[in-house]
Amino acid sequence: MPELPEVEAVRRRLAPVMEGARFERIVLRRQNLRRPFPRNFVRRLRSRTVLALRRRAKYLVAELSSGELLLMHLGMSGSFNVDGADQQTDPPAEAQPHDHVVFHMSSGATITFNDPRRFGLMDLVPRGRIDRTLDTMGPEPLDAGFDGALLASACVGKRVALKVALLDQRVVAGLGNIYVSEALHRAGLSPRRRAGTIATSSGRPRPHAHRLAAAIKQVLQEAIAREATPSYRGSRFRVYDREGEPCRTSGCPGTVRRITQAGRSTFYCPICQR
């Protein structure tokens, strides 16, 4: 489930039981996820305190008292389960299939990472010299500095489809297949247009760029708000996974279409997205 809003929701759930707490015991149930765990993973975590739990794009970043950063990525199917923070008398939860990592924290919480597809990732990197992926990552779309001008400058001259460019984490950090479709629909822009068309040739933003940047922020903020509302019901998306259903732009007679771009499904309305 994890694009930026879902990862942010995970961060908010984990922060209270991780920040200020020590890793008392770490259980590794296998040696790798998408990649091998870093050398001495357990030893480098044990007895360290989590100073802060942050998010960068789709990564959770735990700042450790050792000066290292623990990077955690959920891949496609990763999730964290938290047990026992308040009820330390409860019996320990039964291990589930695909539980790969368990953190026993000094807060009393047991945090279990489960990931059936194992596209997830954990790594330890020195603070200050962040790894290649994090370093080359584009702007955080919810930061105040993210706007149409920044987006346009990242797209100048790009000939790839706008949809594909927005999935590129170097252009904007944290968007995934769902929210890209949603943002493009909200901005009224076709996923098929070349990315470079939101900027002039000199890199100045066209109006499209401002609309798109605003739509990205809205879509993400609304999703985060929904994550905080467990009782929320109803169809969450305007276009994603709605092939053949009516467009939800008011007054638009269009029908949602599904196409494949860069090997992934794109959903859009051919009438109101240009």
Place this chain on the structure above:
DNA sequence: ATTGAGACCTGTCGGC
């Protein structure tokens, strides 16, 4: 340099 295709994994769902 940019771009597309394939790879990494398991689970689920629809069609036969």
Place this chain on the structure above:
DNA sequence: TGCCGACAGGTCTCAA
């Protein structure tokens, strides 16, 4: 019921 292929919200690497 059971089997089989297509597909899934992410990234990385390789070759053109």
